Amino acid sequence: MKRIPILLLPALLAGCAWLAPTYHRPQMPMPDKWGTQQARTVPDGDAWWRSYNDPVLDALVDEALKNNDDLALAGSKLQQARAQYKYAFANQLPSISVAGADAMGRLHLKDELPVAHKMSNLGFVGGMLNYEADFWGKNASLSKAAKAGVKAAGYGHEAARLSIAAATTKLYFSLRALDRQREILQQTIETQTALLALVQRQHEVGAVDALVVQNVTEQRDAAQAALPDVEDQRGKAESALAVMLGRSPEQIIGQAMERGKNIDELTIPLPTPPEIPSTLLERRPDIAMHEQTLIASNFNIGFARAAYFPTISLASLAGVNNIDIDNLYRATTRSWTLAASMAAPVMDFGRTASGVKLARAEKNEQVILYKQSIRTAFREVHDALLEQDNAHAREQGDGDKETAAEKTVELTQLRLEHGYASRLDVLSAQVLAQQAEQAHTTALLSSLDASVDMYRAIGGGFDTKAPQDQQRK
Numbered sequence: 001m002k003r004i005p006i007l008l009l010p011a012l013l014a015g016c017a018w019l020a021p022t023y024h025r026p027q028m029p030m031p032d033k034w035g036t037q038q039a040r041t042v043p044d045g046d047a048w049w050r051s052y053n054d055p056v057l058d059a060l061v062d063e064a065l066k067n068n069d070d071l072a073l074a075g076s077k078l079q080q081a082r083a084q085y086k087y088a089f090a091n092q093l094p095s096i097s098v099a100g101a102d103a104m105g106r107l108h109l110k111d112e113l114p115v116a117h118k119m120s121n122l123g124f125v126g127g128m129l130n131y132e133a134d135f136w137g138k139n140a141s142l143s144k145a146a147k148a149g150v151k152a153a154g155y156g157h158e159a160a161r162l163s164i165a166a167a168t169t170k171l172y173f174s175l176r177a178l179d180r181q182r183e184i185l186q187q188t189i190e191t192q193t194a195l196l197a198l199v200q201r202q203h204e205v206g207a208v209d210a211l212v213v214q215n216v217t218e219q220r221d222a223a224q225a226a227l228p229d230v231e232d233q234r235g236k237a238e239s240a241l242a243v244m245l246g247r248s249p250e251q252i253i254g255q256a257m258e259r260g261k262n263i264d265e266l267t268i269p270l271p272t273p274p275e276i277p278s279t280l281l282e283r284r285p286d287i288a289m290h291e292q293t294l295i296a297s298n299f300n301i302g303f304a305r306a307a308y309f310p311t312i313s314l315a316s317l318a319g320v321n322n323i324d325i326d327n328l329y330r331a332t333t334r335s336w337t338l339a340a341s342m343a344a345p346v347m348d349f350g351r352t353a354s355g356v357k358l359a360r361a362e363k364n365e366q367v368i369l370y371k372q373s374i375r376t377a378f379r380e381v382h383d384a385l386l387e388q389d390n391a392h393a394r395e396q397g398d399g400d401k402e403t404a405a406e407k408t409v410e411l412t413q414l415r416l417e418h419g420y421a422s423r424l425d426v427l428s429a430q431v432l433a434q435q436a437e438q439a440h441t442t443a444l445l446s447s448l449d450a451s452v453d454m455y456r457a458i459g460g461g462f463d464t465k466a467p468q469d470q471q472r473k
Contacts (some may be wrong), residue, residue, distance in 0.1 A: 006033040020141050020302025023295055026367050028374055030278040034385065037360045046161070046461035049169050051269040052448075057172050060245060064168040065161055067246025074153075074160035079152035085146035094131035094141045099317065127375025129316040138306030145299035152292035158285035158462055164244070166456040170449055176263040177445040178234040181438060188434045192220035195427040202424070219431070263444050268395075270388065271454045273381050280377055282348035283459035290373045294366040297359070304359040307352040380457040384450065391450040395443040402440040407432035 049061045065071060134140055194218045202208045244250040274280060281287050318336035345352065412429040415421035 018137050019305040020299045021161045023298045026371055033274055043183040048460045049165055049457045053267040054260040056258050060172055061165050061168050063245045064164050068164050069162050071160050072136045072395055073166050074157040078153040080159050085150045085182055088143040088146040092143055095127050099128045119367045120166040126318050127169055133312040133315045136306040136309040138303055141299045141302035145296040148296035152289045155285045155289035162460045166452050168244050169452050173445055173448045175237040178237055180263050180441045182230050183344045184438050185223055188223045191427055191430045196220050198424055269451050273458050282464045283462055284377045285462050287373045287377055288464045290370040294370050297363040297366045310342050313341045315339045322457055384457040386455040388450040388454050391447040395447040398440040398443040402436040405436040409433050
């Protein structure tokens, strides 16, 4: 029978995490379809924000994905997980070190020996090899758990990218909506002021009573009072977006935020979930993250179980010994040793059993979190579908009202030119048109936000089956 070299033993034992339970993905009943909704093609790439066709938005999202602090923290966690895996993997292999020693002393020999009683040096230089034989898969379980932790951290990084891109996009849309609302309010104030002046002149000649003047005054004052609130919200949206982009304090305070298309010029896509609902599990990075954390906790059970079995360690020492007598290095010897040690638990007063129970409880916790992430994902898709449909219908309705109000202004202006209407009628029609435009702007923002929520609910363009180099473009 051929002897197996000791250096091949780690390779034979590595990866034998047989004390860990066999992993099975927790099963949950999945719907066959998304209710009455008809699924269409979901985005292929993760740059879903480009579907709004605003180059400024594209640049802002790219800046956020490059400089955002939360994404940097997720990247740091990923680096930590990778370092932890490398450490756990290396712990399965032998450690080789250099050992050396030098001592000075006097040899006490018998007087009849012809050797002078002088000071002598005793030296040793060699190498040392230590290895813990992983018969029970303790280190292998720890290594596999760390590897799953790397995948979980990677998916967590992708989830952070999706969340940051969605938050940046919605902040930008809010800013553009506030910009438009500010413009409309300023126009409304001008129109209301002109209307008030006209009504006051009519009141002076007795054409209208004081109640009409009071109503117009209240409307003008309400518009003026709303403007500071919009200015406040607009400034806060700019600073929030600057923080999201990871800009410096100097830029947050003094730099104006870039603008692109007006809110009514933006393309509003209608993203829908994948045709087969169960594929949502592959498209949500947060679900993939929770599953990898569950896999890691499964291997942690094997690590805890290994404490029931003996720990077997091997140690080897090889080198040269030098004995200096009378300052002459004449005696140089080579030596090597091979030793094995074993420590087996006898009584630990339930310490190991408690560790196994803790590992199992932690796995049960991860099972709950995994199932919870699935429920949350389907709830978000369900809510996003309702939100998108209702927002789209509301936006179309308010758009029709705005068009009708603008048409009324044109017709009233035409009647004024032919002497069938007064200036008061035109100003009143303009006020109603501006109110309709305000409502339409709010509806546009809701529709844009709903599309972002749908992109986020379906995982953007993320896919666990896609290669890592294709997940970022």
